[in-house]
Amino acid sequence: MSFADWISEPTNWVFIVIGIVVLFSGFRVVTAKNVVHAALFLVGALAGTAGLFLLLSAEFVAWVLVLVYIGAVIVLFLFGIMITRAPTGLDEGLDSQSKALPALMSLILFGLLAWSSVTAFGSTEVVSVGEPTSTEVIGDSLLGRFVIPFEVVSFVLLAALIGGITVARRDLTPLEEEERAAV
């Protein structure tokens, strides 16, 4: 497929716009000097990803991503940032000194992954937009073929809930325990 054919599809224009948003936000997540800005740029990257999912006609997963990530995980991250650093301004000590080697390594990784996906899949077409996977299908397979993994994942969430409470809880010092016992 030539580039002229590729660019003449309207969905690819949407893809280019979303892709630029995702790549820019992702780049800012790992380079921003302000911690809160990094977390907020992650919102951009995730919203763009949700847009890509809509483009790939995975509507349910797109809205799950918006609800769970943008709605809950980012709020959790902002809480973590606010609790662990009182001054949320610029911070030069945020990154380690040696950046060239990690940059080179991730460039090589990107080249390797991109090269292997191009050689392996070339111009395999995705099924076009307009025929979304219905939530009915997802619900059927979640409670049908994938019911055991589904239950395991719900157990993982329960364990994470209890574990999170246990880890983050502040234990009383012996003195405080005595005071509490006296009352």
Added chain:
Amino acid sequence: MVVTQFLILASALFAMGVYGLLVRRNIVLILLSVELMLNAVNINLIAFESVLRTADATGQIFAIFIITVAAAEVGIGLAIVLMIFRNRKSANVDDLNLMRW
């Protein structure tokens, strides 16, 4: 749309996550980079699903599982960060040298 464009975008996002993981020193920012990498994997799963179009939407189900596990990971991770910050007054990985030889 070809599947390769999504795969290349996802690998770029994954490489950025690896870069952030290696460069950042704040634990919360390292967790943010991990989220970026998980997100890239989700893009891959959804792209392959829309090529194969399996009868029971396997790729999308796996993406949902990854989102769930990532949410659990963030909860536990931030609880641990909170505990470390309470004990060491710092969220910087360079300060956590107790078990370093």
